[in-house]
Amino acid sequence: MTLGLINANPVVQAKKERLVRTQEDQYRDDGVDPLDIYEFVRDIRDPEHPYTLEQLSVLSEESVTVDDKLDCIVIKFTPTVQHCSMATIIGLCLRAKLKGCLPLHYKVDILVSPGSHADEDSVNKQLNDKERVAAAMENPNLRQLVDECIYSDEI
Template sequence: MNLFEVAHFVREKPMKLYILTVLHHIRDIKDPEHPYSLEELKVITEDAIEVDDNNSHVRVTFTPTVEHCSMATVIGLCLRVKLIRCLPPRYKVDIRVAPGTHATEAAVNKQLNDKERVAAALENPNLVDMVDECLAPSYA
């Protein structure tokens, strides 16, 4: 893409650019149980990212690999931590399980979007180590 094409793309599709930026930040997060990224497992997709730049809001909806995925909250926490580290602080990050894809969807969504619960989770050294491992760059 040349400079003119990029300028045209940005002018015509700014939301698409924001969505691709968010996807770029989270695409390589590793699944806690599999040797693949969340993008490779189709846990996250471009279509499941919403960005409202005017209201500084980002929503990522993810689809666990199985309905009883025991790592759904860890995956959501990884997504939240990565976006908090990468996005400007003005953005509110909302992480959700795709409707109908997890047995305890409401409970997972509540945990992932409650500031106190997230803060408490990030005080657990074992959980922080697991999140950091999922966020570590892959050199394969």
């Protein structure tokens, strides 16, 4: 943990059981399934705490929507506090985790939930600007933090 946490005492939910999917659900031919995407990102660790985004209620099953007609996936996350300085990092973690696992034709929008962050517009703009995301991921320190959140053994 780092000193001076923005939210030193977050509310932590119990880890949920993995969803049991029927064989029919697992082999959908009509596009990407929102629950599969959620299952893939739910275990990302929060940058400030040893808890997952799911445990901190930053993500939920309802956080992911898919529009197969528009080939668009939207993930909305809710930071634990209005002035969360890690909101952009959380969004980068979501984007990095999804990269490579989705069909290329899908557009992914990652947004903070409306009204959940003081700089909502700025964070959303940063997370959905390809050049800004690419530049951020080229920073070795930032990339290391993202990788630690995505591939944490502690969970």
